[in-house]
Amino acid sequence: MSIIDNLFGPQVANIESAMSKATQRQAMLSDNVANLNTPGFKRKDVDFNILLQEEMTPGKLREQQLAEQQAQEASDQTSLRVDGNNVDLEREVMGIAETQLRYSALADVASTYFSDLKSVIKGQ
Numbered sequence: 001m002s003i004i005d006n007l008f009g010p011q012v013a014n015i016e017s018a019m020s021k022a023t024q025r026q027a028m029l030s031d032n033v034a035n036l037n038t039p040g041f042k043r044k045d046v047d048f049n050i051l052l053q054e055e056m057t058p059g060k061l062r063e064q065q066l067a068e069q070q071a072q073e074a075s076d077q078t079s080l081r082v083d084g085n086n087v088d089l090e091r092e093v094m095g096i097a098e099t100q101l102r103y104s105a106l107a108d109v110a111s112t113y114f115s116d117l118k119s120v121i122k123g124q
Helices: 003-034 048-056 063-077 089-122
Strands: none
Touching: 003 089
């Protein structure tokens, strides 16, 4: 392990992974909105909580969360409209807002972590 790995530990990797997952979800939801009027388009989404939990504790996904994810995936394959598209604009916009809030919170956590680390290094 390098000195940098020892200094920053798993906290930075966890924050980085969570921010990456939020960015991926934001891209998916934006793609859904962009394809709102595309016939036959099926929305895509990921459950941020499940992805994050899998990242933090691999292989320990609770049965209830797995069932919820499967129900969401089944719902995502159904069509809301005659043209086969299942994008619900309100749902997508709410997901985008939620993901933005999560990302902002993660950015605050990262900022606080590095600020605290800087204070420790300075000896304050």
